[in-house]
Amino acid sequence: MGSALLEYWKKGDEDFTIVDPAMEEAPDGVRLFADRDAIADETFDVVILAIKPQLIHCVMPDYAANLAEDGYVLSIAAGASIRTISNATGTERIIRVMPNLPAAIGKGASGLTSADAITVRHKAHALDLMSRTGGVVTVADEDALDRVTAVAGSGPGYVFEFARAYVDAASQLGIRTEDARKLVLQTMAGTIALALDRGDQSLAELRDDVTSKGGTTAAGLKALNGSGAVSRAVEDCLAAAYGRAVQLR
Ligand SMILES: NC(=O)C1=CN([C@@H]2O[C@H](COP(=O)(O)OP(=O)(O)OC[C@H]3O[C@@H](n4cnc5c(N)ncnc54)[C@H](O)[C@@H]3O)[C@@H](O)[C@H]2O)C=CC1
Ligand SMILES: O=C(O)[C@@H]1CCC=N1
Structure with a gap:
């Protein structure tokens, strides 16, 4: 670093x-x-x-x-x-x-x-x-810096892991691995750039803008976080990273 x-x-x-x-x-x-x-x-x-x-x-x-x-x-x-x-x-x-x-x-x-x-x-x-x-x-x-560590210091690790799983899943769906990486990273980069550009809209609103009723995104989102499993996993992830920072004090 x-x-x-x-x-x-x-x-x-x-x-x-x-x-x-x-x-x-x-x-x-x-x-x-x-x-x-x-x-x-x-x-x-x-x-x-x-x-x-x-x-x-x-x-x-x-x-x-x-x-x-x-x-x-x-x-x-x-x-x-x-x-x-x-x-x-x-x-x-x-x-x-x-x-x-x-x-x-x-x-x-x-x-x-x-x-x-x-x-x-x-x-x-x-x-x-x-x-x-x-x-x-x-x-x-x-203490606030240790919380920043959990959110931003370690953050790229979480994003890489999500991207890795996303690319793997795309490959399993039949997309060639090199195309899967290109599609996933460009989707993530473009989506983040859009969210930064549309600072006046909440992330939930932006998500809803892509989600047609009864459409493909709604089906995917239901499988992804319909049960709240992803929200809970992210909460556990930040709590574990913060807990480790506290141990390192
Ligand atoms: N990797 C990351 O994304 C981030 C790391 N950090 C912090 O940065 C620090 C370094 O972590 P990394 O860069 O990941 O580790 P690293 O292992 O890549 O770098 C540590 C460096 O310290 C050197 N080193 C080891 N013993 C030494 C000694 N006795 N005298 C002088 N240099 C010595 C190593 O040769 C190595 O180049 C850690 O305290 C970590 O918490 C902070 C934010 C992000
Ligand atoms: O994993 C770590 O401990 C270091 C600090 C934040 C990112 N990498």
Whole structure:
């Protein structure tokens, strides 16, 4: 995820340095080191935490001395709380963001929340970084960010899974697999674009616009969610993802 964000972050004026033991190549103009020792006692205005949340305790203390005196830590880690990050980095100046994968093409949907010690300047900078990757909403507290994680951070996974099942079903119906993928993805992309364009109409109204009485869509919708099974599955899905974010705090 860090690499995806960097593609858009590096369009700004900042210089970036990556420390990653496994990364083989960095984008043009970005320094890459495999070992933290390479940056020795250099300091940085922002230390970006883009490792797995489970690694924070063991990795981040090594970087505590690399944060400039008036700098801040920007975390993209799911769940990991400001308290956890503060314990590992030794600073209270922390901003948590939750991006999602479409940030890789500048179409992300991110949430942002900040610790009390964060200044207006820090927050404006983090908002600027995130807005280079798509839309961003500021939320009041960390619990709200964990809910954003369940909805938007993990969201592309749900959409891919729905699309996968939709393509499989189309293939089973006799459509050639390559045509099924094209038809399903274009149907989803076009439908979402229409909903974004028709912001004054509810999603239920838009659904009803396609649904002729006694027609094919009504028959399909009855099988899909007539019993409410899909609504319940989506509720369970978001609750499980939020619950996991809470466990990762
Ligand atoms: N994948 C996604 O869609 C999203 C991920 N996130 C968050 O982004 C973070 C990274 O997740 P992914 O990008 O999915 O995982 P990833 O496994 O693709 O990336 C993690 C990177 O950390 C590096 N790494 C491992 N140990 C390291 C160390 N000791 N020092 C420096 N770098 C080290 C790895 O080599 C790897 O490049 C997580 O905290 C996750 O919660 C947040 C939003 C969306
Ligand atoms: O699955 C995860 O934990 C990460 C955070 C949100 C999306 N991917």
